[in-house]
Amino acid sequence: MLSEIAREAILGLTGEDYDEDQQEAWAESAGDEAALARRLADHLTLVATREGEPVGFIALADNRLIDMLFVHPEAAGQGVGALLYDAVEKLAGARGAKVLAVDASDTALGFFQKRGFVPKSRNTVPRGGVWLGNTTMEKTLGEPPTTH
Numbered sequence: 001m002l003s004e005i006a007r008e009a010i011l012g013l014t015g016e017d018y019d020e021d022q023q024e025a026w027a028e029s030a031g032d033e034a035a036l037a038r039r040l041a042d043h044l045t046l047v048a049t050r051e052g053e054p055v056g057f058i059a060l061a062d063n064r065l066i067d068m069l070f071v072h073p074e075a076a077g078q079g080v081g082a083l084l085y086d087a088v089e090k091l092a093g094a095r096g097a098k099v100l101a102v103d104a105s106d107t108a109l110g111f112f113q114k115r116g117f118v119p120k121s122r123n124t125v126p127r128g129g130v131w132l133g134n135t136t137m138e139k140t141l142g143e144p145p146t147t148h
């Protein structure tokens, strides 16, 4: 279910930034349901639904790292990603996070920049025999609101 969203998002939305071999290798690694379940086991995962159907998800590791964010192409560009990110930022902040980090895909770089993330380093990571570029970005969170 979530692996299907990841797969469709990679194949449907990242074509301007990655070539077909890179898309296939990335989709294969993210689209394995069992592997994804193991990866998400210790993550905080939020799923956005529309008419009862999942259309996107975000996964936070260690209350710090946005490990995955995917929106199905049919629901993309309609604020689903923004909604998921806002919710995770609030939850992480409430749980004491001071900084959030993400290894942003080239497709998502502008999305995270718009949300206050600053590029820290450029990476090239292996996925199933091909190399993909991404950018480590960080955002310092504001002080949590006082309760008195």
Ligand SMILES: CC(C)(COP(=O)(O)OP(=O)(O)OC[C@H]1O[C@@H](n2cnc3c(N)ncnc32)[C@H](O)[C@@H]1OP(=O)(O)O)[C@@H](O)C(=O)NCCC(=O)NCCS
Residues within 6 Å of the ligand: 009, 010, 013, 014, 068, 069, 070, 071, 072, 075, 076, 077, 078, 079, 080, 081, 082, 083, 102, 103, 104, 105, 106, 107, 108, 109, 110, 111, 114
């Ligand atoms: C990146 C992604 C999650 C964004 O989800 P989305 O639901 O389409 O994004 P939204 O509709 O919520 O966009 C919110 C805002 O970000 C902007 N935005 C979205 N993608 C953007 C991009 N690539 N560059 C710049 N701005 C972007 C939108 O214009 C919108 O602006 P607004 O707040 O002024 O209206 C989605 O495109 C996706 O799944 N991409 C493929 C997989 C991927 O790269 N995931 C990230 C891995 S780190």
